[in-house]
Amino acid sequence: MSTGWDCHAHVFGPYAAFPLAGARSYTPPEAPLDAYLALLQRLDLARGVLVHASAYGPDHALLLHVLEAAPHLRGVMVVRAEEQRDLSGLRARGVRGLRFSHRSGAGNFAGSAGLDDLVALAPAMADAGLHAELWTDTAVLPGIDATLRALPVTVVIDHMGGFEVEAGIDAPGFATLRALLDDGHAWIKLCAYRNLPGTEIARGQPFHQVLLDTNPAQLLWGSDWPHLRVDPAPDAADLLALFRDWTPDALAQRILVDNPAALYD
Template sequence: MTATAPALTGWDCHAHLFGPYARYPLAADRSYTPPEAPQADYAALLQRLGLGHGVLVHPSAYGTDLSLLLETLAERPAWRGVIVTRPGELPTLRGLRARGVRAARFSHRSGAGGNFAGSASLADLQALAPALADAGLHAELWTDTDALPAIADTIRALPLPVVIDHMGGFDLQAGPQAPGFQALRQLLAEGRVHVKLCVYRNLPGQALTPESGQAALPFLQALLQANPQQLLWGSDWPHLRVQPVPDAAALLQWLKHGVGDEARLRAILQDNPQRLYG
């Protein structure tokens, strides 16, 4: 008798799909044009990482067209989705949870780049928050530690859970004692936010090296000390607009090394995301 392989239970909580473009063309009004990254390639990545579940985040390059996300979720019941929408764009948010959707994503970023075309804003989040909560959905927010202190109380007042992307966009040079990162840590300690431990976009040149990975560990440790029960991990595959393209396996290994403790690692990769997305 052939032994049955154990079920894969871990979660990658941040990834994007693109294409095939013959079937799923990008929006005409977009900020970037990525190469195709189809669901079969992402499924192969999950298998290589030893994970069983993925969370797909609708990319701004698709504008208001959610067809790729929703059709993929129908084909992949172990995956979950995060939409992007603004007030008035969808007739209702009810029913999306039954289709595998768990959240809507919004952006509030500092700096000259600001938000991408096709993004939803913090004001959109405030307007949609009651309807999202009523539909059983949470909010995902792409922000950074320069912007976070000014909006911390706004986040506290929202009537639904909030997930902060990319470790809050911390400033490696400013260090974990910087006011912006401390604002993130306080929100996490209060249980007001979850935080995705996607690290590399905060590093010099956006490259994970032995040196930059070591320098980022104090930020990880500070979040672990604040509230390990609301931490998640995401690969951010297919690593858009970054050269060199990171290896998701190396990113996961950085997490495992930094967390160390098996119980906490299981919480981050399995228990916490299962509670939020399952």
């Protein structure tokens, strides 16, 4: 499916040219653009969406560099409200959204932007033609449901909303995620492995199926390459094969090709 998209990946380095931020929550190995382009070729996908990593803090040089070097890619940037950045020219440079984090447990990483940043920046994002990407989880999603519905921008939720497999598909948090998708208030990136131990990934299929049944027109697929802080890291080819196993061919075409083309182009 050579016109398909990988809608969630990161690049890092080379660090001699693009060093990480001094204040960061993790230190990943280098994962440069050429390695990602090789991955797309191996997956038989044509397009990709690169998400700015919090380990780079407010330095967007790498993301903007790779978007210029590979104009068939798109980008999602992290911007905090305090930066007072002009957003109006970002879309012309390949940026399609800004990413924010609002998570339970350990909370947000150093270098990330939070929910307050999203609310503050949303009017300027709407004017600039940018959507909001949100890394969150179903433990906190019911508490921010009204906030997300009131935003003047499209919302894309990462990693299947951080569902809790033990809580099941009827849990309040997953019900909130499903309602946001059903009402057209959110797009969702399918990426089950982030929420499950590697040997239990099959337990994610019921959650995947519920989202397919709810609103396949606003679903995306992302490899999450290079699989940060996951040991052992999965092979993106295996993840894509699993997605295809779980998804009827017509819907797979829609999710891998039609939906991302509509959102990112």
